Amino acid sequence: MIEFIPPAFIYMVGALLVPLLRGRVKSAYMLLLPLVSFFFLINAQVGTAWEINFLGFELVPFKVDRLSLVFGYIFHLISLIGIIYTLSIKSDLEYVAGLVYAGSALGVVFAGDLFTFFVFWEMLTVSALWLIWAKRTKASQAAGFRYLMVHVFGGLVLMAGIIMYISEQKSISLGFIGLHSPATYCIFIGMGINAAWPLLHTWLTDAYPESTVGGAVFLSAFTTKTAVYALARTFPGTEELIWIGAVMTAFPIFFAVIENDMRRVLSYSLINQVGFMMVGIGIGTELSINGAAAHAFAHILYKSLLFMSMGAVMFRTGKINATDLGGLYKSMPWTALFCSIGAASISAFPLTSGFVSKSMVIDAAAHGHMSIVWLALVFASAGVFHHSGIKIPFFAFFGHDAGHRVKEAPASMLIAMGIAAFFCIFLGVYPKFLYSILPYPVDFVPYTASHVLFQLQLLMFSALAFTLLLLSGIYPAEIRAINLDTDLIYRKGGRLFYQVMDKSLNAVNRSAERLFVGEFLVGLAKFVRELPAKLLAKICWPFWQTAFDAPDKKTITENLLKRAQSGFYPISIMGIFIAIYFALLFLL
Amino acid sequence: MGPEDKDKKHMFDNPKNVQKVLYGLFGSLVLLLALEPFVHKHPYFAWEESFGFYAIYGFVACVLLVLVAKYVLRPLVKREEDYYD
Numbered sequence: 001m002i003e004f005i006p007p008a009f010i011y012m013v014g015a016l017l018v019p020l021l022r023g024r025v026k027s028a029y030m031l032l033l034p035l036v037s038f039f040f041l042i043n044a045q046v047g048t049a050w051e052i053n054f055l056g057f058e059l060v061p062f063k064v065d066r067l068s069l070v071f072g073y074i075f076h077l078i079s080l081i082g083i084i085y086t087l088s089i090k091s092d093l094e095y096v097a098g099l100v101y102a103g104s105a106l107g108v109v110f111a112g113d114l115f116t117f118f119v120f121w122e123m124l125t126v127s128a129l130w131l132i133w134a135k136r137t138k139a140s141q142a143a144g145f146r147y148l149m150v151h152v153f154g155g156l157v158l159m160a161g162i163i164m165y166i167s168e169q170k171s172i173s174l175g176f177i178g179l180h181s182p183a184t185y186c187i188f189i190g191m192g193i194n195a196a197w198p199l200l201h202t203w204l205t206d207a208y209p210e211s212t213v214g215g216a217v218f219l220s221a222f223t224t225k226t227a228v229y230a231l232a233r234t235f236p237g238t239e240e241l242i243w244i245g246a247v248m249t250a251f252p253i254f255f256a257v258i259e260n261d262m263r264r265v266l267s268y269s270l271i272n273q274v275g276f277m278m279v280g281i282g283i284g285t286e287l288s289i290n291g292a293a294a295h296a297f298a299h300i301l302y303k304s305l306l307f308m309s310m311g312a313v314m315f316r317t318g319k320i321n322a323t324d325l326g327g328l329y330k331s332m333p334w335t336a337l338f339c340s341i342g343a344a345s346i347s348a349f350p351l352t353s354g355f356v357s358k359s360m361v362i363d364a365a366a367h368g369h370m371s372i373v374w375l376a377l378v379f380a381s382a383g384v385f386h387h388s389g390i391k392i393p394f395f396a397f398f399g400h401d402a403g404h405r406v407k408e409a410p411a412s413m414l415i416a417m418g419i420a421a422f423f424c425i426f427l428g429v430y431p432k433f434l435y436s437i438l439p440y441p442v443d444f445v446p447y448t449a450s451h452v453l454f455q456l457q458l459l460m461f462s463a464l465a466f467t468l469l470l471l472s473g474i475y476p477a478e479i480r481a482i483n484l485d486t487d488l489i490y491r492k493g494g495r496l497f498y499q500v501m502d503k504s505l506n507a508v509n510r511s512a513e514r515l516f517v518g519e520f521l522v523g524l525a526k527f528v529r530e531l532p533a534k535l536l537a538k539i540c541w542p543f544w545q546t547a548f549d550a551p552d553k554k555t556i557t558e559n560l561l562k563r564a565q566s567g568f569y570p571i572s573i574m575g576i577f578i579a580i581y582f583a584l585l586f587l588l
Numbered sequence: 589m590g591p592e593d594k595d596k597k598h599m600f601d602n603p604k605n606v607q608k609v610l611y612g613l614f615g616s617l618v619l620l621l622a623l624e625p626f627v628h629k630h631p632y633f634a635w636e637e638s639f640g641f642y643a644i645y646g647f648v649a650c651v652l653l654v655l656v657a658k659y660v661l662r663p664l665v666k667r668e669e670d671y672y673d
């Protein structure tokens with residue numbers, strides 16, 4: 001009797017069979033995979049660990065504790081929702097990539113050693129890539145390639161760190177690491193690239209909006225949240241994370257305000273939300289780690305809900321830019337409703353999931369008397385309402401009617417959005433459910449009168465600002481344009497680097513070729529060819545001159561040259577000179 | 589929905605409904621401020637004690653956000669859509 005099968009195994013092996021099945025059987029089979037895996041997971045005891053001896057190291061391919069369980073649960077839920085969502089998109093490539101991707105994320109969160117961790121970590125990148133490339137456009141190909149390059153770089157940094165760390169510690173077990181040596185800095189940065197830290201974030205805003213309709217739903221859930229888990233596991237209480245997180249919450253909202261592509265707006269707000277989790281991990285108290293985990297749980301649901309609603313819009317209208325959208329509530333009322341629920345959740349309206357999770361992190365910052373960080377987080381909370389809470393639903397579903405008269409999203413998409421929307425509200429109304437699965441015991445009351453009132457004041461006055469700016473015409477009109485970000489460094493920089501290298505190295509190459517091949521070798525060949533004849537002419541001239549009426553020196557030299565070139569001399573003239581040389585040596 | 593309801597009047601096609609939404613918003617703002625004196629505060633920071641701090645902060649933050657994004661960030665980073673091609 002098999003007692004337990006690790007989720008990663010079920011997902012990955014299960015994924016391989018998907019292309020062999022057809023029709024309803026395939027749909028049913030794909031829906032069963034997360035359910036079966038979840039069934040095994042809820043029967044796993046906290047503290048379960050599999051240990052295998054491998055080349056003198058203790059491999060722990062599967063280990064369960066409360067932190068990994070929170071992420072394990074939500075990864076199961078969101079992969080189920082994602083599968084339901086993509087049922088109307090018939091693409092085996094996306095199904096297999098999505099399942100392997102989800103399986104890799106589950107592999108990471110249940111990895112008990114650095115080796116297993118790293119293997120699954122890299123599989124995340126490889127499988128995610130296909131969700132981008134599956135869109136099969138030129139833009140998605142290029143974005144996917146850049147995604148790969150950035151993550152390969154991040155993976156190498158992480159691997160370098162892990163190898164150094166293992167040789168320091170003489171152990172591969174995965175646990176608290178903390179910043180203290182070059183090895184740990186490498187690990188920290190390697191994880192930070194996947195968490196989309198400021199300046200390292202552009203792979204996300206570059207690639208996610210180029211992925212497929214369903215791919216974005218998967219992508220928004222796994223890579224960054226796996227990194228959140230990894231940092232919570234290995235670097236809790238690292239102060240640097242507080243500041244990284246605070247910057248992360250604040251800067252993307254400026255980009256989100258002026259961005260035209262709606263899925264790119266969501267990508268920026270994704271970074272902003274992960275910033276809250278970074279702050280929570282950085283503070284490192286039980287409340288803040290709970291807050292980070294709870295926020296990851298809630299965030300995965302409402303962020304994928306928003307990506308699903310924008311995906312549905314794209315699926316039906318073929319458009320995603322705010323300049324091409326508007327008024328869709330008329331033809332896609334359910335999608336509009338679900339999107340609004342997601343928007344309310346990400347804005348942390350009371351009775352939604354964002355309210356009960358985000359407030360834990362903000363309160364943890366207040367407990368620590370971190371005034372600047374606290375102000376940044378509250379600013380970001382107002383800002384996220386502004387661009388994700390209002391801008392997304394307003395420009396897509398309300399606002400200026402762009403005239404799209406399309407069908408409502410397919411049933412499977414509506415069901416998936418409905419489930420996510422249900423959980424957004426359920427967690428907000430009944431936070432005990434979420435709090436009961438957090439890593440530490442929760443002693444936090446989200447619904448106090450002052451808390452609810454102040455949150456509502458913050459949000460409604462942000463809404464007032466939006467309304468007044470819009471009515472007065474100050475609100476920046478959406479423009480068909482792109483906005484530069486730090487990916488400029490490698491997108492233009494890469495080309496610049498190529499050109500600089502082309503100009504400098506190839507110039508060196510060319511001049512070297514001209515000098516060496518074009519002049520030196522030609523000269524040498526000419527020299528060697530002419531040397532014997534010229535030398536002979538020089539030596540013999542005095543004799544010839546006195547002996548008979550010879551033609552002038554020039555003619556004789558030319559004659560000798562001709563003979564030399566046509567190989568007229570039976571013996572190498574050089575040979576004669578060498579013989580003479582040795583004879584002289586012998587005699588003297 | 590089909591093309592036949594192209595001319596159907598929808599909720600926000602009527603300017604009166606848009607006005608209702610706006611009045612609802614303004615009304616809720618007044619209510620939220622009016623409730624503040626009746627709520628017991630437990631502030632962590634001194635500024636939380638002043639009346640309407642969250643309301644002012646939210647409003648000012650969003651106005652600044654939009655102004656900075658529009659007048660500082662956009663001129664710096666805006667490029668043609670085919671900039672990278």
